[in-house]
Amino acid sequence: xxxxxxxxxxxxxxxxxxxxxxxxxxxxxxxxxxxxxxxxxxxxxxxxxxxxxxxxxxxxxxxxxxxxxxxxxxxxxxxxxxxxxxxxxxxxxxxxxxxxxxxxxxxxxxxxxxxxxxxxxxxxxxxxxxxxxxxxxxxxxxxxxxx
Numbered sequence: 001x002x003x004x005x006x007x008x009x010x011x012x013x014x015x016x017x018x019x020x021x022x023x024x025x026x027x028x029x030x031x032x033x034x035x036x037x038x039x040x041x042x043x044x045x046x047x048x049x050x051x052x053x054x055x056x057x058x059x060x061x062x063x064x065x066x067x068x069x070x071x072x073x074x075x076x077x078x079x080x081x082x083x084x085x086x087x088x089x090x091x092x093x094x095x096x097x098x099x100x101x102x103x104x105x106x107x108x109x110x111x112x113x114x115x116x117x118x119x120x121x122x123x124x125x126x127x128x129x130x131x132x133x134x135x136x137x138x139x140x141x142x143x144x145x146x147x
Contacts, residue, residue, distance in 0.1 A: 008034060008037060009037060011135070012034075012037055012038055012041050012043060015041075017042075017045065017091050017092055017093070018024040018082045018091070020038060020041060020042055020045075020092075021088075021089065021091070021092075023038055024038050024039070024042065024083065025086070025088065028084075028086045029086065030062050039080060039083050039084065042079075043076065043079055043092075044085050045092050045093070046076075046079050046092045046093060046095065046096030047076060047096070049093045049096040049097050049100065050072055050075045050076060050079065050096045050097075050099070050100040051072060051100075052100075053096075053097050053100035053101055053104070054068055054071045054072045054075065054100045054103070054104050055068060057071075057100070057101060057104040057105070058071065058107070059106055061105075061107075061108050062103065063104070063107055063108065067107040069108075070103075070107060071100065071104040071106070071107050072100070072103075074100040074102040074103040074106070075096065075100040075102075075104075078099045078102075078103065079095060079096055079099055080090075082095060082099070083095075100139065116142075
């Protein structure tokens with residue numbers, strides 16, 4: 001990444017999605033060190049689609065803001081991972097929309113329980129049973145001499 005300069009970034013930024021996809025595949029096959037730059041541009045182009053799809057689906061499904069945000073983050077990471085595969089892919093917007101829908105739908109299946117602010121009251125059955133046995137005379141207190 002040290003040999004990449006501002007001109008490379010500008011040149012990659014001027015490519016359309018189709019040319020960027022061809023460049024991505026070529027760089028993956030050749031092991032080009034500038035691949036990270038191309039992947040970054042593709043992910044940046046896919047993020048607006050991810051945001052829109054996740055927002056629309058989250059609203060339709062009644063998800064919370066935290067679930068919507070989790071779906072956006074998950075879809076962004078999955079997009080980056082998918083773009084790192086050496087295979088021909090559809091346009092980045094189509095991939096982003098598909099991943100966003102999957103990630104938003106996955107949030108629906110996760111139960112969102114009520115936040116637990118305190119631990120529940122412990123159940124001390126052994127202590128209660130010991131107290132009952134003392135009161136009923138089934139056992140007696142240790143006086144310290146017989147211990």
